Amino acid sequence: MHKTxxxxxxxxxxxxxxxxxxxxxxxxxxxxxxVSKQAEQIFRSSFRGDNPKFxxxxxxxxxxxxxxxxxxxxxxxxxxxxIELAQKATIRYPVDGKLIGDWKEGEKLASSGRGGHIGFIxxxxxMTPRGGNCYACHQxxxxxxxxxxxxxxxxxxxxxxGASDDIIKYAYDKIYNSNAFTACTNMPRFGLHNWLTPxxxxxxxxxxVDPESPVNKD
Amino acid sequence: xxxxxxxxxxAKDGIxxxxxLMSHEMETGxxxxxxxxxxxxxxITELSAEHNGKQVLAAQFGTAVSKNPYxxxxxxxxxxxxxxxxxxxxxxxxxxxxxxxxx
Amino acid sequence: MNMQRREALKAGGGLGLFGLLAAAGLITPxxxxxxxxxxxxxxxxxxxxxxxxxxxGAQSSTDIQxxxxxxxxxxxxxxxxxxxxxxxxxxxxxxxxKNPNPLAASFTLPAGTEASVQTRVKMGQTSDVIAVVKxxxxxxxxxxEIKVTLGGCGG
Amino acid sequence: MxxxxxxxxxxxxxxxxxxxLAQDSTMDEIAKYREMLADGNPAELFELKGEALWKKARGxxxxxxxQCDMGLGPGKLxxxxxxxxxxxxxxxxxxxxxxxxxxxxxxxxGFKEEDVTRQWFSRPGKESDIEALVxxxxxxxxxxxxxxxxxxxxxxxxxxxxxxxxxxxxxxxxFSCSICHxxxxxxxxxxxxxxxxxxxxxxVAMSTWPSYRVSQxxxxxxxxxxxxxxxxxxxxxxxxxxxxxIALQVYLQKNxxxxxxxxxxxxx
Numbered sequence: 001m002h003k004t005x006x007x008x009x010x011x012x013x014x015x016x017x018x019x020x021x022x023x024x025x026x027x028x029x030x031x032x033x034x035v036s037k038q039a040e041q042i043f044r045s046s047f048r049g050d051n052p053k054f055x056x057x058x059x060x061x062x063x064x065x066x067x068x069x070x071x072x073x074x075x076x077x078x079x080x081x082x083i084e085l086a087q088k089a090t091i092r093y094p095v096d097g098k099l100i101g102d103w104k105e106g107e108k109l110a111s112s113g114r115g116g117h118i119g120f121i122x123x124x125x126x127m128t129p130r131g132g133n134c135y136a137c138h139q140x141x142x143x144x145x146x147x148x149x150x151x152x153x154x155x156x157x158x159x160x161x162g163a164s165d166d167i168i169k170y171a172y173d174k175i176y177n178s179n180a181f182t183a184c185t186n187m188p189r190f191g192l193h194n195w196l197t198p199x200x201x202x203x204x205x206x207x208x209v210d211p212e213s214p215v216n217k218d
Numbered sequence: 219x220x221x222x223x224x225x226x227x228x229a230k231d232g233i234x235x236x237x238x239l240m241s242h243e244m245e246t247g248x249x250x251x252x253x254x255x256x257x258x259x260x261x262i263t264e265l266s267a268e269h270n271g272k273q274v275l276a277a278q279f280g281t282a283v284s285k286n287p288y289x290x291x292x293x294x295x296x297x298x299x300x301x302x303x304x305x306x307x308x309x310x311x312x313x314x315x316x317x318x319x320x321x
Numbered sequence: 322m323n324m325q326r327r328e329a330l331k332a333g334g335g336l337g338l339f340g341l342l343a344a345a346g347l348i349t350p351x352x353x354x355x356x357x358x359x360x361x362x363x364x365x366x367x368x369x370x371x372x373x374x375x376x377x378g379a380q381s382s383t384d385i386q387x388x389x390x391x392x393x394x395x396x397x398x399x400x401x402x403x404x405x406x407x408x409x410x411x412x413x414x415x416x417x418x419k420n421p422n423p424l425a426a427s428f429t430l431p432a433g434t435e436a437s438v439q440t441r442v443k444m445g446q447t448s449d450v451i452a453v454v455k456x457x458x459x460x461x462x463x464x465x466e467i468k469v470t471l472g473g474c475g476g
Numbered sequence: 477m478x479x480x481x482x483x484x485x486x487x488x489x490x491x492x493x494x495x496x497l498a499q500d501s502t503m504d505e506i507a508k509y510r511e512m513l514a515d516g517n518p519a520e521l522f523e524l525k526g527e528a529l530w531k532k533a534r535g536x537x538x539x540x541x542x543q544c545d546m547g548l549g550p551g552k553l554x555x556x557x558x559x560x561x562x563x564x565x566x567x568x569x570x571x572x573x574x575x576x577x578x579x580x581x582x583x584x585x586g587f588k589e590e591d592v593t594r595q596w597f598s599r600p601g602k603e604s605d606i607e608a609l610v611x612x613x614x615x616x617x618x619x620x621x622x623x624x625x626x627x628x629x630x631x632x633x634x635x636x637x638x639x640x641x642x643x644x645x646x647x648x649x650x651f652s653c654s655i656c657h658x659x660x661x662x663x664x665x666x667x668x669x670x671x672x673x674x675x676x677x678x679x680v681a682m683s684t685w686p687s688y689r690v691s692q693x694x695x696x697x698x699x700x701x702x703x704x705x706x707x708x709x710x711x712x713x714x715x716x717x718x719x720x721x722i723a724l725q726v727y728l729q730k731n732x733x734x735x736x737x738x739x740x741x742x743x744x
Contacts, residue, residue, distance in 0.1 A: 290440075
């Protein structure tokens with residue numbers, strides 16, 4: 001995971017020598033920078049000193065996060081393109097090259113929002129499997145009425161688009177690194193962060209495109 | 219001691235409507251604490267409501283009644299200023315009685 | 322409190338709340354009622370529960386209504402009411418089919434109390450909720466499915 | 477060809493209408509659920525308890541909290557919650573309701589801060605005095621307008637800090653507050669998400685806390701709400717009463733200003 005993250009960061013750094021601060025009038029930019037710097041300090045000092053390092057590492061930002069924060073998720077076109085290219089380069093595939101897994105496993109992953117919570121109040125038990133939590137934001141199978149609307153509906157995803165190699169690869173890539181298609185989108189980069197393994201992503205792809213999956217059947 | 223209940227009782231057109239909120243954990247006996255031990259069941263088992271000393275409702279609860287239980291019911295009669303009392307007891311023998319005037 | 326509780330338990334012996342209240346002079350002994358119905362609350366199936374309530378063979382009836390939303394935003398607190406226009410309803414029991422122990426609550430209504438109670442229950446999953454009513458010495462029942470949804474951020 | 481297209485369009489329209497209907501009925505039933513819970517909010521139990529705690533002489537100094545200054549003068553609680561957080565000259569800090577309450581428990585009652593904040597939120601079987609007190613203080617602003625103009629330079633600075641944190645993305649899910657709370661008319665699962673950058677969205681959110689959470693069987697204060705958002709984002713938790721959490725509140729209360737408080741609330 002760290003290798004991909006570092007690779008992504010390096011790719012971004014190499015491709016993004018300039019960002020907007022240099023384009024805004026210098027006075028305004030420095031005031032804004034000053035506030036941001038102060039705010040970042042206040043934010044960082046709000047956490048317990050005895051937090052494990054791997055917890056605090058979750059506050060670190062890679063270049064995509066930093067730029068998305070800076071531009072409030074709406075970066076200028078040029079920057080957007082650069083982010084997307086750099087993110088595309090991070091996508092990795094399962095060793096066997098198969099991008100479609102088991103839709104039943106995919107359904108479980110789509111339904112679970114558990115796993116990965118840290119802290120002292122309500123952490124997950126260690127080894128709690130992490131879910132993809134797709135239903136938090138997307139409509140999928142018709143029978144699940146408790147779906148969110150932050151993302152578009154994916155009901156009949158395969159029925160509407162078919163299951164060509166292109167569609168399958170698109171679905172895989174989008175879940176692996178959503179920012180490869182839309183810089184600063186709301187959707188997490190599940191593969192980049194190793195939140196889901198490549199194999200788990202293939203299960204969710206199957207849930208989306210398999211004609212037998214409830215996403216397409218009902 | 220158990221915390222007080224919140225009781226609302228209002229009379230209108232010859233009917234008194236009673237709404238009660240009770241402060242209770244209603245522990246099912248199936249929940250595990252942070253160290254993985256089962257938390258023993260602790261829940262209200264019985265409840266009684268009396269209007270001027272005459273019983274107007276008796277209830278028995280199981281562990282499926284929600285935490286901080288809510289109960290609403292209606293009975294014929296009751297006038298503004300009458301006494302309405304609610305008592306409960308739980309499976310550990312703790313009990314609580316609160317009383318309000320009907321308005 | 323602990324001292325008091327022990328005393329109360331000792332004094333109460335197995336009298337139940339109404340025995341205790343009667344002993345304390347809070348209610349008259351004639352109002353003291355049956356003890357907590359352990360076998361009904363411990364029952365694991367609808368059939369066993371009905372048997373423990375003495376309601377085996379309760380007929381389905383449209384004279385009872387369950388007032389509840391079709392969908393609950395959270396299973397920890399599901400509002401459920403039971404209403405009937407029938408006169409002389411003596412007992413209302415509320416059962417949740419898929420809970421480990423179906424019986425959630427039972428209400429005994431003295432004469433003059435309306436057949437209209439509302440409470441809130443825990444539901445482990447989507448399930449039928451069943452209202453069993455004793456009227457004129459006979460048992461009747463009705464049911465309604467309530468969907469329990471997952472909510473929030475999911476964790 | 478044209479007829480076929482029309483047929484396709486008609487079918488599409490029907491399908492859309494059908495799913496919209498299903499969706500409406502789901503949301504109608506959820507609305508019914510919420511309505512049934514609103515009549516009989518267990519928060520009232522905590523309000524009662526908080527009032528008793530506020531008035532009771534407690535702590536090493538055996539004093540009540542009745543002389544606590546929540547910003548409108550000693551003992552003046554009506555409308556105080558709706559005007560917090562604010563800058564307090566005596567501590568030279570911007571404080572929210574909880575940091576000010578803890579300050580009073582320490583200065584007036586003589587408690588140690590670590591002792592009163594140990595149980596800042598409740599766990600099953602372990603009630604929290606702070607939750608009850610905040611419910612009581614909040615209820616004293618019910619029906620009043622949120623009014624946090626953040627004019628004092630320190631308040632203005634905290635609003636800016638809060639805004640910065642609101643848009644700051646990090647963690648294994650790439651989240652910021654803005655991901656869920658930066659757009660209008662969205663839901664997570666079936667729960668409506670306010671656009672907290674607008675008065676309407678921030679207003680709905682801020683006016684209904686503290687709130688009884690039925691999924692938790694507990695009162696949640698705004699500190700708990702915000703710290704839990706960060707937990708859900710899979711970040712570490714900021715410390716209770718830390719400046720980040722207060723800054724976010726200044727930013728959100730400023731956005732919500734003008735909205736009438738409806739507290740205590742009840743939520744999933």
